Amino acid sequence: MNIWNLLLSAIVTTLLGFIIGVTYMGIRRKIVALAQNRYGPPIYQNFLDILKFWSKESNIYHGVMHHLAPLWMIAMAITILLIVPTQYGSKFFENLSFNGDLILILYLMPFGQLGMALGVGQTGNPNSAIGVTRGLSLLVGSEIPFIMALIAVMIQYHTTSVTDLVRIQQEHHTWIMFSSPFAFLAALCVLPAMFHAGPYEVIIAPAELASGPMSEFGGKYLGTMMSAGSIFMFAKLTLFVDVFMGGSTNWLWLIVKTFTVYLFVIAVGIIMPRLRTEQAIRRLWGWPLVFAILAFIQVALF
């Protein structure tokens, strides 16, 4: 593969991911507002926000780790997006999808979070640190059912590669959510937690402005982080779609599928009240774990 080709596709994919992700965020704000009987901001509001953050002149500098934190986030987000196959069969959008697999993706995710946590830590804001500890605790809750679902899928299809999974689904014209329903259910249940949305939003605690990991970031840092967050969100959605819903062969189809999943996340978030961290962990280790175990049994028996 040509290196320039690769660079180009990477830039295109990143841009697309950025645009889609930010738009999704706007849509979410709108939907949430509507559900709460508010008018809500326009859908493009998040673009404006990011633009505003980037154009801010002054910058609060807390130290090296604080400076680097957004970079960890965005490096992680873009790399994951590049690894997750977005377009099945497309040579151009292949990116790095043959150079990584599910385990790598799973392990890349904390890369950004660790960077953010370190940056947060250096600011000295205790509330931010509390947010980080909540987030990490919740990670234990959400990761285990999710990884179990993924392992069930991996073992069932004898592959750890996402690309392979997409290929298998495309070739057999089936979606894993139908062939491995329990794995799908388990993953679906923990999905809101992975987006820090729904009942699992105690980490960022959007209602309490002062706390949450990102409260000490402003200006260009926050802008970078928001961009990274939106790209990361899209990457995660794509991953979910790739694994369970057959991936896609064109961007439109991908947007439909990812948006459906995202809609589900938004809906759950609107319906469910926020949980405390330990409640969240217990809930995540409730039904999702049962589903995951059922998925294992399914793999073991069939």
Next chain:
Amino acid sequence: MSNLQILQITFYGAAILLIAIGLYAVVTKRNLIKIVLGLSIMDSGVNLLFITVGYISHKTAPIFSPSVMAKYKTIHAAAQAMVDPVPQALVLTAIVIGFGVTAVALALVVRLYRHHNTTNIDEIRNLKW
């Protein structure tokens, strides 16, 4: 029951009884002096057993005194008429050893009496467990 059997029962019985009495005194008497006496009795019993075992019916003491030699003429004949000398020699040793032990025991009793102001063995129990 022959004469010999009666003698046998008497001597063995007496000796073993002495040993038993000695042991009994050692094990049950509270007084240190009595315990030492018990030890002595025990020794006596053992010594008596030795002598008893060394005895051979109708034979004389193992001394080749002129009178004995005169009676039996040869040493060999005299030797045939004598009891076993070995147990007697052993008893001599045993008695002396018994004496030594008793002396030491009595000395210890004195020490104990000085130290504890009692001869009751039950009260002398500084060392235990």
Next chain:
Amino acid sequence: MNTLVVLLLILFGGGIIAYFAYNIHKIVGDIWLVLVGFAASIYYIGYLDVSQVLNIHLAGFVLTLALNSFSWIFGLLIAVLLPLVALYSIPYMKGQDRLGWFYMLFLFSVGGMYGILMAGDWLTLFIFWEIMTWSSYLIVIYRRSEDAPRVGLKYLIFSAIGAYSLLTAIVLIGANVHSLSISKFFEVLPMHSLGFKVLVGSLMLIGFGVKAAVMPLHVWAPDAYSTTPMNYTSMFSGALSKMGIYGIGLIVINLYYHSGISLAGEIVAWFGAITAVLATYYALIQKDAKRLMAWSSVAQLGYIVAGLGIGTKLSVFAGIYLAVLHGLFKANLFMAIGAVERQAGTTNFSELRALIRKMPWTFFSALISVIVLAGIPPLSGFVGKWMLYESMITSGHYVIVVFLFLASVAGFLYAFRFLFGVFLGQEEKEFEHVKEANPFMTVPMLLIALFLIVLGTFPGIMFKYIARSMADLGFYGVTYKMSVLTNDWGQSINMQYIAASLVIVFVLFLIVLTWVAYKNSRNVTTKDIHTSGEPPSEEDNYHFSENFYRPFQRAFAFVYKYAITPVYNEFARGIEDFFQYVRRLYTGNAQTYALYVLLFLAILFLIAKNIH
């Protein structure tokens, strides 16, 4: 002259001379120590003739010294650590008394480790094992701190349990195989009965498991690791614990997989997995950096044991790789903690605050090590984790892999706990005077950190040796590439691309962000923060360190409810009480004793008919 003997002589003789050298003057001793460290290291890497075998006839046994490529790799780990730790020790141990004693034991224990690795027969292995044990025990109690006796005794008791089961196994081998040679033993083992195999194997595993801190036998480890001076702990956790791993590797692979009891390997793997999970859980509630890292060591060793227990080609590969890696990064972490201890005077999370600006290099090396520990790409830790998980998934051990994942995810918690507790958070006046550690301390740490970074993208550097040692364990034809990892199903990842992507994006944005933000940046203190409009005053400190993971603790309260230590304590107390009662047999009354004699005699009289 046999090069193996020369190496041992360098270490043991160097140890004895070090004692006297330090008694002459500290500087003489320091120079000697570094000299010995480098000499041993260079000699090992450069001059050691692996093919040499030495047989010593002693006391009716043949003691064999022979190195193979499996043990060589562990020796390499020691050889890398030894000079670095020696350098690090110079400033770290400044001002301590009895340095000669300390370093003598230090070098003895290193010599013991090399002896273990060189052992060609079980007796040699055991002798050096015990030398290593007692020298490390004496180092554990070296500081004479308040709880040193308790910790030392605990370490010693568990070491003895291990050593004794090892010894039992060895004598059983001696009696049944009629040879103590290790290779001979593995050769003839398949011919022996299942019972023998299981018995000897379990005993050996208990023996090695103690040093590898496998779960029910781990009790000593957190205390011992945290009580010992940190420069030794880095060897202790980094290299000495690997001796247990070395033994487990030998046993599991040879005993179970080459003589057909794979179930036992599964059990070992399970022990490792459970150790990993529980130790991680305990690590994240610790209040002291040393103890946290000590528990973390236990957890990490659990992974390695699990990897070796699974026993497929990839998992063993991963196990060995992780073992070497753990030796490096855990040594580095303990060195960092030692540096903090030395500079700031404490390692307690509730006292330490925000040392990042004071000790940036220490922070950097600690950060790298923590990233490696957490297994986050693109650093080397991930490579090991990836191979481990893939090997388990591909071989169908999906329950164990979930446990390991759980441990790994929870591992992020304590990793952050450590970094935050020591280096981050609000600054405190108390630590204003703190300076970066002596270059002798930071340079070894940074060297290790650098190596760990490089190893992430180019793990092939290490794979070369591991592949060679795999052949020694009976896994032939192990292939490897410089930076492409392949699992048993044929899927692969390319670390170069991943690292490149991460680095490019990172650097790109770094340039942009720095360019854009640098000019108007306003440097602020950690007190200048946004706390709901109530910025803390200079006197207040809002550092967050108590009950760090309280939600987590609440959620997993059921795990923390049970612990093995009280069980051991109760058992020990039971034994003591029993004998407290029994000793009343000796009433102190002479007549009672006399009665015993009579009773004994009477009993013998009673059974007289049975004596023939």
Next chain:
Amino acid sequence: MKKAIAIILLAFIAVELFVVFYKIPFGADRMNVARFYLENSPKKLGVANAVTAIVVNFRGFDTLGEVTVLFLASTALGSILFRRREIHTRLSHLRTSVEASVIVRIAGRFLVPLIILLGAYVFIHGHLTPGGGFQGGVIIATGFLFLLLAYRKFTIEHRTITFVESLAGITFAGIGLIGIFLGKTFLENFLPAGKLNDLLSGGIIPLIYIAIGFKVAAELTGILDTVLSISIDVKQKEIESQTEKNE
């Protein structure tokens, strides 16, 4: 309780022992080595008293041990009671025994030499007649006991006792060692055996028995002396306590 257990145990042991000993025929001839002793003590050693021959020669090593035991007893006594003989000498006026009656004192004067003479006779004739060093020594010791009882002021110079004791012991061991130096074995007879029932017969046996006699006499006397000092000690304590009371 203890007594009951003791009685049961002892009864059992005694019965068991009796049963065993009953199997040994009483008065039967079962000499094995003893036969040799009987035959050879007059022939080879020229000793009339076979028991003496055994005690001093055939099993002379036992006797050396035996003498050692006695020596040990006297040393042990001294060591255990911690009463130096000097003190004893100094305190002899405190001796508690009532001044013996005139009869005893006068009889003592006449009898003690006779007793000592008898003792000497017994051990000098140890190889000819019943008796020997031990018996003779004991008899001599009774003579000293008589003196100690009869005369309150009578003391025995401990130096003398030590000297005699040591010298006799050295003689015994030395005679044994001479055997080695002469190229023979320890305690082996190196003097002519002489004629049976002659006073000067039996080679080294009479010499050893004389040494033993001296040794036993000295040691026993020493032991008696030491034991008597106990009473002094007690008396001294009483006096001390009385003076305390008076004050």
Next chain:
Amino acid sequence: MVATNHILVTPIYFIALPLFFAFLLPLLGKIYKSFIRIVPGLMFAYLAWMAVVLLLYVYKTGNPVIVKIAGWAPPIGIDLVFDQFTGFIATVIAILGFLVWMYSYLFKKVEFDNALKYFLLLMLIYAGSIGVVITGDLFNQFVFLEITGISAYALTAFYRGRDGAEAAFKYLLIGSFASTFVLLGILLIYTQLGTLNMADIARNIDKMDPTIKVIAFILLFTGFGIEAEMFPLNGWAPDAYSQSPGPIGAVFASMTSKAGLYALIRLSFTIFDFSSANELLFIMGILTLVFAEGIALRQEKIKRMLAYSSIGQIGLIMIAFSFNTYLGVFAGIFLMLNHALVKSLLFFSASFLAYNSPHKYIKDIQGFARYMPVTALMFGIGVFAIIGFPPFSGFWSKFYLLSAMAEKNFVILIILVLSVSLIELVYYFRVLHKLYFAEPTGEYQPHTPRWNAMLAMVLLALIIIAIGVYPDLVTGFIGKAAHAIMDKTTYINSVFSI
């Protein structure tokens, strides 16, 4: 098989010289006071040298040195047998005798009378112990046992301030039982065989009435068992060990108990031919081991703890011998050697550590390591050796013992023994930790050992390490010794061939 009548080197000196000098010592003391210390030392040194020479001779030629006494060949006379086994043990005792002398060279320096008695008793207990080992006559063995016993009683009660008399009285009481039983046993044998020579008895043991044989065996077993500190018979032992003067604890551990043990082993291996004797030894060994070590765990006084530990070791040795295999006996002899060396070192150092505290509580010595580092180090070396860490001598004995067990596939027994070892480790290291870590209470002033004691301890430690590093120093002798004790016929033949 050669009766050496060498004037300078003959086993008879082991007994004759101590007795001779014991008789002579009071007179020598009159001439020059220091003679009472120097002369025994010269004698001990000579005997130690002689023992080594004899052992080397026996080792090289393979012929035991058998000496007849009073010119009568056995079974008429008494004989001394210095073969590979008895010779080895006698050598160990001889060397330790010298070291004990060196340790106590300045003992009671000011009190002439006490010093005289001490050295006298030391020589006699030494002669008695060696006599028990090398004599070939059963009754003679009894006599030496009594010499050992009475000197031990006296030494136990040597100190005024302690409860020595109590301990000695207990020892005496039980010891008298032992002598009674031994005498009865000897009597029974004599009535049957008419001889007292061990070899002769062993040769003709079949001619005994079976019932009488068993009872004689039981009586002797009990009697010697008392001296060997077998479990239910050892009530006296902890008291005696703990109340005697410091070096005498070492003497008990290395000499008297070894003598008793030797008698027991000779009884079971050579004199009688019961196969159950081994089982009996085995059971009693286990009981002794477990009870003693367990009780040692709960001791508050250091010497008492050492005493129980010593008893436990005796149990271990009995177990080793009870296997009746070459390896087992080998391990047993090695253990005997190791126990003699290490326990002596422990008693030496412990008694100085606890020099001034009357009851020798462990808490009294806490923190003394800072005052007397060398002594504490010696104690530490002793502990390391007894636990069996390489490269100390204890390791090899333990390894051989376990090998012997493994040879018979006694896995449970191995586990038992090692569990007991663990208990041992706990209580020893508790003391060591007290010694090194605790703050001194200040109640008792430490008393630093003088050069002679230090020298003795260092020598012992060096021997222990030397054997640990290079066990071949002794394995050759031990191997021959093991063959010698197991080979009954050769013993009998060699005794009768002179």
